[in-house]
Amino acid sequence: MPVSGVPRSASDEPERFQPDALGGLPAELALARLPAGRHGLPREFVAHNQRLRLVAAMLRVLPAHGYPTLTIGHITSEAGVSRAAFYQQFAGKEECFLTTYDLASEWFCEQVERAVVGEEDWRDRIRLGAAEALRLLGANPLVAHLMAVEAPQAGRVARERQQGMLDRFAAALRADHPGRPELQDDLADLLLGGVVALIARYVDSDRAERLPEATRALVEYLLIPYIGGEETSALLAGLPEVG
């Protein structure tokens, strides 16, 4: 079951990003609409539940409408939350989008970072990180859509948040690891721009689920700047197919 009340414990790795199942809600209530009328639930609990349901709804309605034409009504009717409740949580569409983006990108970064924890060899770190990133996005096409397609067209702040996430990965690409050649600083951003374009292409052609098929090419692309084309193909030739 994807329902998960404690998503960030080490034993329980959420395959799916489900904001309405995050935040320590009791599992039996996490995905449900709350009962109407008097239910005796604490006010903060209700507010938290509504907030996360709105975030989940934002994620689900984005592909159909696209951020520029999305309305608050689309979000609230998907979430089953009143317009008044929406405005108690968010000042507007942008704030709701940014909250959604932050939750999703934090989840994504943590998952990818967890996949490489304890890995000593820098080449394996790149290989495992790339494979995990594409696996997560393939399993969560809505997140792929949010990050690669909507964020660039959702205004300046959203672009800054996206840049923040890319900077986190860029720092990982630059960080020192024993035996790794140095990456020229400015190439990390270029590399990641290509990755976002790759994800966008899969999403735009309705193939987000198949992103893991690009794993080998992505690993090749990320290794080449460090060790060159020939050494990379030699390295990849010795590995089993990933993804």
Add this chain to the structure above:
Amino acid sequence: MYRLVTSYENGTGIRKGRGARRRPHLTAPRPNRIKPRSGLSRAEVIADQRRRILDGLVLALACHGYDDARITDVVELAAVSRPTFYEHFESKEACFAAAYEDGVERLSVAVGDAARGESGQVARLSAGLDGGLRFLSCDPPLAHLLLVESLAAARPARLEHERMLTRLALALRGPTSGPAAGGEISLETARLLAGGLASHLSGRLLAGEAERLDESRDLLHRFLQTPLPAAASRDAGERRAAVG
């Protein structure tokens, strides 16, 4: 010359709504309309109209963004009548697709011309990149259309953009007849390189640096040459020398 009024205040050049829309502050040269009885054939007149409409669309998008640009803006900038516009294109979308295709075509002619006559993949790549950057920095509205507008606009436009990247990726791989041994990258990897190049340029355009794109020249050279065996081994040699 013209001046782009796009403030990029919200990061994409998308206007915040009709209220925020402004007329283009253009002191652009009015297109040279062909005078009646100019002696040109009907076909020449039509070709000239089409050219002006495409240029008009590019300018209108640079000023207003895809969502807010109207056909009224295009016909005004192109100095054609509205019925004439509809004789050529059935909608803004169709006109956009044609303008995009035309822009990609002209860009690839510029790249091809620059690369022609160079021998060796590294030299061809360098010359082609220089040619492309020169072309784009001489025509900021077109650069905006090709690299920024297509990302923010509706999905058909995004697909045009991705077709352009595929074309660029094919060019990056070079003639496939060459020896496959060592350094031959997959098409997917070449697409990743093309995507990295394009998103770097988009970022610079969004930062308002359209006329200074060629400052990225050295960085992009290094980036695109990483998969090439010669460049890679040379760089590796330099790195080793630096370490040792």
